[in-house]
Amino acid sequence: MTTTLAAGTRAAPPTTRRGRAHAPLRWLFVLPALLYIVLFFGYPLVRNVVMSFQHYTPRTYFTGEAPFNGLANWRAVFSDSLFTDSLWHTALFTVGSLVGQFTIGLALAVFFSRRFRLSGTVRAVLLLPWLVPMVVSAVVWRRLLDQDHGVVNSLLSALGLTDGGVPWLNSPSTALLSAVLVNIWIGVPFNMVILYGGLQEIPRELREAAALDGAGAWRTFRSVTLPVLRPVVTVVLVLGFMSTVKILDLILALTSGGPADSTQTLGTVTYQLSFMQLDFGQGAVVGTVLLLVSAVFAVLYLRANRTDLGKEG
Structure with a gap:
């Protein structure tokens, strides 16, 4: 009996031995993705x-x-x-x-979730701003918002x-607001499509059960629809943040950062330092700040998502 127990403790289970044998093969499948990330993401960063x-x-x-100059670039940018x-x-x-994009996109998604005549045609028309290149949209809106x-x-x-004419793009007090409104117009279709999907x-039974319990439309939306839709909402907000915080072409085509630098963002400042003033070191500083902002947002998102998964578990 002792011999049997000793033999049992020495011999590894077949599943464990099989897993160890397949470990190198698994790494071979992962290696191309790792090399791609290191070469095209890690090295540039x-x-x-x-x-x-x-x-x-x-x-x-x-x-x-390209001699190292310590914190000279950082001091010049931050000052x-x-x-x-x-x-x-x-x-x-x-x-x-x-x-703006999320609120209007969610409202349109809820509206189109109820089928009606020509709903597909109207949805297709609303997708056009998303399909048009951003520079083209910005140039068109620049003409539409012309003061005269x-x-x-x-x-x-x-x-x-x-x-009189409202100086949408010619006044420091309204130029940034105009850029925000144009970007909302461009981004609403994306939010609508993802949230509509x-x-x-969402199972219809959940809404029917809420209705049987006496919940109204708003209570059903707040207590049933939004909690179930939360993972989709998170994805929409994360993707929207990543694409908006670094935006460049829209601002350049609309206002070129003016008037009086009232629409200068981190993206336009990076462009100005690197390709207008040809100071690539200072431009890299602003680019690094953008990376840090995105990284902080990503970490907060991952921690919040992990907390939600822990509560569900």
């Missing part, structure tokens, strides 16, 4: 951080010399009031865009809402 501590100029591309203003503008632009000849001001004047996956 590390290179950008290193560049932020170097005196990197156009001459560097010919001589290969510039434009950076502080652009950080604040980026926060306002991102939060305003996300709130824009269609928007002409319509407002015809309705008697304004006496999530609503279609």
